[in-house]
Amino acid sequence: MSISRREFLTAVSAATALSAFPFGTAGAASLEKKSVKIAVGGRQLIYYLPLSVAAGLGYFKDEGLNVEIIDFQGGSKSLQAVVGGSADICSGAFEHTVVMQTRGQRMQAFVLQGRAPQCVLAINNHTMKHYKSLADLKGKKIGVTAPGSSSQIMANFCLHSAGIKPSQVSFIGIGTSSGAIAAIRSGQVDAFVQLDPVISMLMEHKEITVAVDTRKVNVSDKLYGGPMVAGCLYAPEAFIKKNPNTVQAIANAIVRADKWIAKAKPEDVLKVVPQSYQLGNRKLYIQSFLANRPALSKDGLIPAQAPETAKRALATVNPQIANARIDLSATFTNRFAEAANKRYR
Incomplete structure (x- = not known):
């Protein structure tokens, strides 16, 4: 099948216009x-x-x-x-x-x-100055971004590894930014699960101690026994x-x-x-x-x-x-x- 020169040029022009997007x-x-x-x-x-x-x-x-x-x-x-x-x-x-x-x-x-997950379970240095292990969190106040969120799931999982039931701590929703920072500095929570940039900011001022850090893939895979x-x-x-x-x-x-x-x-x-x-x-x-x-x-x-x-x-x-x-x-x-x-x- 043959086409005219005009038809050919029209087709080329349309194709060029399409490729521009x-x-x-x-x-x-x-x-x-x-x-x-x-x-x-x-x-x-x-x-x-x-x-x-x-x-x-x-x-x-x-x-x-x-x-x-x-x-x-x-x-x-x-x-x-x-x-x-x-x-x-x-x-x-x-x-x-x-x-x-x-x-x-x-x-x-x-x-x-x-x-x-990139979540970090961190200990509040203001209220837990003598922290030694996760077992010390029994009966304490644990901050999470929101009740039922993935941060609480990680907190539960880490506490479970230390033999602590969810009913043996108090969970408090503290959000993900300035509210979370305020909760640590005011002593509202004794530990929390948070993400960056909040974690890095508090680490810089030595206000928290990192207990579990799933920003590291190998740590996460070991903690959960596979790709979480x-x-x-x-x-x-x-x-x-x-x-x-x-x-x-x-x-x-x-x-x-x-x-x-x-x-x-x-x-x-x-x-x-x-x-x-x-x-x-x-x-x-x-x-x-x-x-x-x-x-x-x-x-x-x-x-x-x-x-x-x-x-x-x-x-x-x-x-x-x-x-x-x-x-x-x-x-x-x-x-x-x-x-x-x-x-x-």
């Missing part, structure tokens, strides 16, 4: 839902840095998406927003997908932000089935962010995140970033053993989980992250 934007018309609400518990945390980078560098817009990020005090609150229908997707801890199955609500993680993955994006199964192209676009943006973070200079990260994230100390934020980067995902893929590790960890503090019939294979899918990795290498 990001791949995702060109296919934006196929998105089932262009405006998406993502709930997150503590957006300023390095734990959720890929989400902030994807938004800050315009990766969501490149995919044709209009993303609204709704910030809550902790992971349990952001999960409630998705369950209640005020948000479409949750940027939260992976283990929530396991817990929700026991409640008859199937959630599925589709792209990873954190390879390890952390921040991810998950949504109700029904939402994913109804909006696969939209979910793919979101996964594309997060995988791009994961890859960018893996290679970025700390100074470049500072340019992307809002100044408020730095808590008034740019140098300290850089230290926090470098301490946590090894625990952030480089490709958005969830290890196959992650669901079993999460269930095992949860079972130590929740007997109902141990005996529950859970389809662990349904708690995550890598098909979106795998496709994103083929597009963005």
Whole structure:
């Protein structure tokens, strides 16, 4: 079949115009839902840095998406927003997908932000000057970002290893930023589970003693007996089935962010995140970033053993989980992250 010179030039012009736009934007018309609400518990945390980078560098817009990020005090609150229908997707801890199955609500993680929890169990040097071991925390006040959040799950797990039941301590929700710092300095809590930059800030002033540090992947894997993955994006199964192209676009943006973070200079990260994230100390934020980067995902893929590790960890503090019939294979899918990795290498 032959074509005229004019037809050939027209086709070349159209192809050139198409290539001038990001791949995702060109296919934006196929998105089932262009405006998406993502709930997150503590957006300023390095734990959720890929989400902030994807938004800050315009990766969501490149995919044709209009993303609204709704910030809550902790992971349990952001999960409630998705369950209640005020948000479409949750940027939260992976283990929530396991817990929700026991409640008859199937959630599925589709792209990873954190390879390890990045949570730190720290002792308050103001109130626990003679601390020797985790056993000393019996009867004490333990701070968590929010009741029921992943920080409390880690606290329970660490206390369990010391022979302490959750009922033998008092848990107090203290948030994730200035409120957490105030709780330590005022003596409101004797220990807490927190993330950076709060941990690095208090360490710099020697106000806390680190007891368990899952910013280190090897420490996390040893503590939990396998890959205890952390921040991810998950949504109700029904939402994913109804909006696969939209979910793919979101996964594309997060995988791009994961890859960018893996290679970025700390100074470049500072340019992307809002100044408020730095808590008034740019140098300290850089230290926090470098301490946590090894625990952030480089490709958005969830290890196959992650669901079993999460269930095992949860079972130590929740007997109902141990005996529950859970389809662990349904708690995550890598098909979106795998496709994103083929597009963005």
